[in-house]
Amino acid sequence: MNIYADNAATTKMSxxxxxxxxxxxxxxxxxxxxxxxxxxxxxxxxxxxxxxVAKCINAEPKExxxxxxxxxxxxxxxxxxxxxxxxxxxxHIISTAFEHHAVLHTLNKLQKEGYEITLLDVHENxxxxxxxxxxxxxxxxxxxxxMFANNEIGTIQPIKEIGAICREKKVIFHTDAVQAAGHIxxxxxxxxxxxxxISAHKFHGPKGVGALYCRKxxxxxxxxxxxxQERGKRAGTENxxxxxxxxxxxxxxxxxxxxxxxxxxxxxxxxxxxxxxxPHGILNxxxxxxxxxxxxxxxxxxxxxxxxxxxxxxxxSASSGSACTSGSLDPSHxxxxxxxxxxxxxxxxxxxxxxxxxxxxxxxxxxxxxxxVRLLRGMSPVWxxxxxxxxxxxxx
Ligand SMILES: *Cc1c(COP(=O)(O)O)cnc(C)c1O
Numbered sequence: 001m002n003i004y005a006d007n008a009a010t011t012k013m014s015x016x017x018x019x020x021x022x023x024x025x026x027x028x029x030x031x032x033x034x035x036x037x038x039x040x041x042x043x044x045x046x047x048x049x050x051x052x053v054a055k056c057i058n059a060e061p062k063e064x065x066x067x068x069x070x071x072x073x074x075x076x077x078x079x080x081x082x083x084x085x086x087x088x089x090x091x092h093i094i095s096t097a098f099e100h101h102a103v104l105h106t107l108n109k110l111q112k113e114g115y116e117i118t119l120l121d122v123h124e125n126x127x128x129x130x131x132x133x134x135x136x137x138x139x140x141x142x143x144x145x146x147m148f149a150n151n152e153i154g155t156i157q158p159i160k161e162i163g164a165i166c167r168e169k170k171v172i173f174h175t176d177a178v179q180a181a182g183h184i185x186x187x188x189x190x191x192x193x194x195x196x197x198i199s200a201h202k203f204h205g206p207k208g209v210g211a212l213y214c215r216k217x218x219x220x221x222x223x224x225x226x227x228x229q230e231r232g233k234r235a236g237t238e239n240x241x242x243x244x245x246x247x248x249x250x251x252x253x254x255x256x257x258x259x260x261x262x263x264x265x266x267x268x269x270x271x272x273x274x275x276x277x278x279p280h281g282i283l284n285x286x287x288x289x290x291x292x293x294x295x296x297x298x299x300x301x302x303x304x305x306x307x308x309x310x311x312x313x314x315x316x317s318a319s320s321g322s323a324c325t326s327g328s329l330d331p332s333h334x335x336x337x338x339x340x341x342x343x344x345x346x347x348x349x350x351x352x353x354x355x356x357x358x359x360x361x362x363x364x365x366x367x368x369x370x371x372x373v374r375l376l377r378g379m380s381p382v383w384x385x386x387x388x389x390x391x392x393x394x395x396x
Contacts, residue, residue: 001315003361007202007293008151008179008352009319013245014204020248021206024241032238033229042240049247053211056254057196058187065212065220065233066243070178070199071102072223073212076234077174077195078106078145080214080221082115084172085142091115092141094133097337098122099147103176104333107145120146122337126155126285134165143172148180148196152334152350153285154294156184163192172218178202178210182253183261183291188213198250200242204354205249209242260355264292267353267362271295274366278373280386282395284335284348295351298340300395301383302347302376310372316365319350343382344394 004012024045030038032046050061067073078093085091095107097119107117120132133144144166149156159175166173174195177186182203188196195218199210214220214233226235253260272283275297284296299307304320311318320332331345340348351365377383385391 073197081143148177154291200246
């Protein structure tokens with residue numbers, strides 16, 4: 001068996017995306033800023049991709065700026081709102097405790113520059129309530145940034161309601177939609193979104209390319225100085241093959257979204273039901289309001305890292321949280337944010353599946369995880385203490 005269940009970290013590039021890229025490595029390799037016809041063909045591809053990406057989220061082409069990925073888009077959105085706020089003496093920003101580090105670390109930096117940051121607490125089910133945002137907004141608030149769907153526990157936030165509150169209070173609303181784009185429907189107009197970040201490699205596109213949607217009327221601040229590419233909003237020769245690949249992958253994902261989601265959800269629910277049979281485990285994140293492909297559990301008495309290595313030996317690629325934190329021994333900030341104690345936040349397992357995983361593979365995953373948890377607990381001194389009553393179980 002060879003099962004890839006780490007699609008929240010990155011996805012396999014689709015044939016459609018690869019085929020859309022190849023001509024821009026080969027015959028149409030021009031620089032879109034050049035006036036000759038090879039360059040102009042690249043420029044046409046750039047604008048066609050912009051139109052495609054815009055359509056996928058119900059935006060206008062001019063509202064789309066291409067970036068090197070989700071992280072850059074998050075940085076640029078937040079810095080833009082911070083600079084615009086500072087001009088009016090507004091230096092308060094609202095976000096949440098379980099954002100991606102591309103958001104949290106940018107906010108840390110701004111805090112050191114004198115901005116005040118409010119991080120909203122996350123409810124145990126992994127959802128932010130719109131009222132929390134409403135209560136936190138002040139006269140001097142210049143930005144609310146709340147992720148669309150969480151990358152570890154997959155929970156989907158009430159974006160439209162939060163957007164409506166921000167629109168009413170005239171506060172810029174940004175959402176990191178990197179996990180949502182291509183997987184669940186996004187409509188920036190209907191959802192009252194001012195800025196939104198996406199990344200191609202999370203929906204079967206290439207790595208190193210993303211986009212920032214910025215509603216017209218909001219002047220985007222450039223964080224990379226240089227030429228006048230992207231209408232002065234992002235210097236550097238555009239990565240045309242990657243941009244064309246992203247547009248193709250996004251279009252494809254949106255066109256097949258409903259059928260894929262239905263298929264993926266069915267398998268996800270088989271996984272959740274099967275893994276729920278493991279004693280002293282707990283599902284992280286709301287059972288219903290989660291991404292079609294996300295499964296995340298904590299199992300008491302085991303370490304996240306060891307389960308991943310053993311699963312890898314059995315042909316299963318999984319994760320214990322975000323790709324950025326695995327490798328460090330700190331428990332996930334997301335699991336701590338939803339109130340999981342340190343002891344169990346360490347023993348987490350994230351399976352993020354796509355439309356290619358079938359029922360037979362799901363059953364293999366369930367049996368393998370059950371065996372692996374049993375094996376690890378058999379060797380765990382913590383588990384021995386729990387069983388002997390020396391230490392109390394946290395989960396049922
Ligand atoms: C992956 C991810 C990012 C970072 O995107 P890159 O393109 O890898 O820079 C940001 N936010 C979320 C929620 C993500 O899942």
